[in-house]
Amino acid sequence: MVTESLASWARGAQALALLSAAQEKGYTTYLASARTAEEFADFSGLPARTAGNVLAALVAHGVAEEADGRFRLTEDMAGALGGLVDFAAQIDEAVLRARLVGSITRTGEGALTPSDALVVARANALRPSAPGAGALVEALFESAPEMWAAMADGRLLDVGSGVSGFVLSAATVLPHMRATTIEVVPTVAAVAAERASELGVSDRIDVRVLDARDFDEPAAFDAAFWAQPFFPVPVRAATIAMILRSLRPGGYLLVQQLDGPDAPLRRLVAEAQQLPFAKPIDDVALELSAAGFELIRTVRTDLGPVALLRRPLH
Template sequence: MGSTSVTEMLGGWERGARALALLDAARERGYLTFLSEPRTAEEVAEFAGYSAGEVLDALVAQGIAVRVDGKYQLEGQLAGALSAGAPVDFAAQIERAALLARQVGDVVRTGASAVTAGESVVIARSVALTPNDAARGVVTQILDAVPEMRDAITDGHLLDVGSGVGGFVLTTASLLPGLRATSLELVPEVAAVAVERAKALGVTDRVDIRAMDARDFEALTPYDAVFWAQPFFPEQTRAATLAMIRRSLRPGGILLIQQLDAEPTDDDARAAFTLPRLVARAQGLPFARTLDELVAEIEAAGFALVRTLDIDLGRIALLRRPEESREG
């Protein structure tokens, strides 16, 4: 603890917990949407159904909102992150942060942290691209960095394993009209969100979204490329999932993965890092495995490394199924 007293430490923890509770409640109650435009205190009170002066003071004090010319609105960066044009669902990220706080408590109390279907939707939304122009820019960066992927799927077949709400596959389908894809997602409620997004984008004729265990998938024809959302696959499922991916790829077909989390080097960041790691490990997930470790795991399943890349979005690896008969 150094020179910081126990009382000061508790105060810091308490302030952080209260601020997150305020932000998540504001999200849940609709304040973050309502304050996307400047509002008077009277307008906020009418929206809330009660005198909201103290709530507004708290939102301003915590940097969630600002008061300009007698009106209240979201702080600028937060407003941008919550806008419809943002590449990710920041509201879901707020909800997931509150969920993680509850999960930490579950693990400490019971040693486990079960996830409901509704919570799975929150998690999936929080990490997925929202198919829009900004997200298409993100996917374009990935395809520019990995031209083999673009070449394979421009008029080819993509298998998206652990698709979540379809952020990558649906955004990519909206970019590449010749793409045909199959999306595999374990949780039906999560897959249902992906289906609704596909309908909104008009790509249901090209993206087949299936709610199923990826280990049980049998490809009728080989795929040209696979994107595997590996961070969300528990240890006991990974070997069988990789075997399925290998069976599903054509000889020479490619597999793209991303290292989603990395252990920080900064002491303060490392301390915070222990909490999501606590939850992930309790759920059997391989949290923050290094890219070298991931590559070794996949190579052991019969793939050959093409290369690893460091891009603005993080570390990724491109691997290939060796050129051989599909039965090999």
Template sequence: MSTTGDTDPMVRFASAGTARSTLQAWADGAYVLHLLTAVRDKGWTAFLTESRSVEDLAAYSGLTPERVADIVDVLEAYGVVGRREETVRLTAEFAALSADDAWVGLDELLDRIELTARLVPATAEAGPLPLAESDALVVARSSGGNSTRITRALFDQLFLPKLPELIDVVRTERWLDVGCGVAGSTLTLAGLFPELKAVALELVPTVAAETRLRAAAQRVADRVDIRTTDVRDFDERDAFGGAFWAQPFFPEATRAATLATILRALRPGGLLFLQEMEPVPDQAARPAYTMRRLVAQAQGIPFGRTAEELTDETMAAGFEPVRVAQTDFGRIVIVRRPG
């Protein structure tokens, strides 16, 4: 690798060419994301869940067949659509991502990408990142996921068999979801276990309102009580057999008080579950990891705490360790209230 001290013109030219190629690769990915977002906004992704001709797309979009053909060429090159004879439609992968039963769908992902692209420049400015309620809803939708037959199957086959303690709790005792977002996990559990009785706490009114709509649509609103409140103001004591804390979304300044609230809310011996998020990746995935860390920490949110660090954090708040469970959703820390 050359340095800025190299004086050989050919070495400097080759070094600059490497940097140009890197920038172009970044730009190419950004361009296709902008195009995919644009055609999504115009309804193409929904329209292309069925096979369509270029002429069909031209009539639908109001563009010339030539322009449509060029757009289709790009989308095909990036694996978004595929051709068969004289028609085009979403590939199987993007059709699954766009389907109503997707865990996290194309719309949620594109909205989160657009939000992050807006936030990244602000990390180079002083002060916290500007997040509106609508932004919090985008984050909640793209992080919490939808409760669908897909998520129920994932939980039933891949997740819950590794967590028998959780199954016992939701079948017999009240469940507390702390920082629920759109409550994808709790609503999924409610669909799997008709015995479940839960309270879900969410700070942002817009997010809580959407979560209530989702609970009503799944006909579990009588069993999942969604409350708009700061967790630290929650005052039920000795009332829950188990709780889940969405710890990656809680700023450092709120974490100790939040854990104290959860400790009081659990009955003696009650269990708290936490998910390890963003473990340190291999070298190939590290560049994207560093960008996610930048955005999170610019919001004042601790990033990438390991299961061991989370165990230490909860023990400092008065919990006792139970175990760390390895699941297909990552490592789950299980601790309990003493007694």
């Protein structure tokens, strides 16, 4: 019944507002150590009663817990914030999605601003500095060992690099890998460059800011990774043609399908942005084969289905 659903939608929206504000105001960082209600009130600047109610709401939602009159993050929340993916960015992305649903429903308009693009890029990237990020990427390549070997001593082209979660994680375990990354949003590419410098791998990672369709370095790369779910329909054919010509003959291309339920609200947002919503990996492989790639295999990995292809030798 719609009247009952409204109560649960409202609770979800309010919980997201609580979590997002707590993250934005630094409460989650502050509560990494145990604090009394008075300390929290001082830190937040909220009236004592409101601060107590905020703490109670965080406890009720599994974000914080109370022991001996002190409040701290639950193990679950602390683990999520320190995990392999940027959970704080995923909170921001959830807020962004809610805003986009509203805007698309009102006007049909769902374009991302540069700061929205940064939220999406962060939310969909591994954190290369998190312990285990390199090992996770390595495990993903158990299904594509020939590409891993080609990357180990060769040149990788990362198309739609975002904040370079994948490339930088790989660079931490492949000390001789060199990569060129392509990202169209300057503020997003700037974060990738900053992270490369923090990890001490800037000399091996060439961060380029341009539309992938305009990249021109023929037959120069041993392998490529294409963030295909983030490329709108009108730019896909020219992007695929660019990847094909950038690879040396026999060079590999890995693409991934983003798993997720076929939820109508996700579809509403993706299709307003002209993105290929939940396109099955077999259809992505067909799209690439029709453009001249040779399919080597499709595999279901822990990170979702992937397809490995190559530029034909002749």
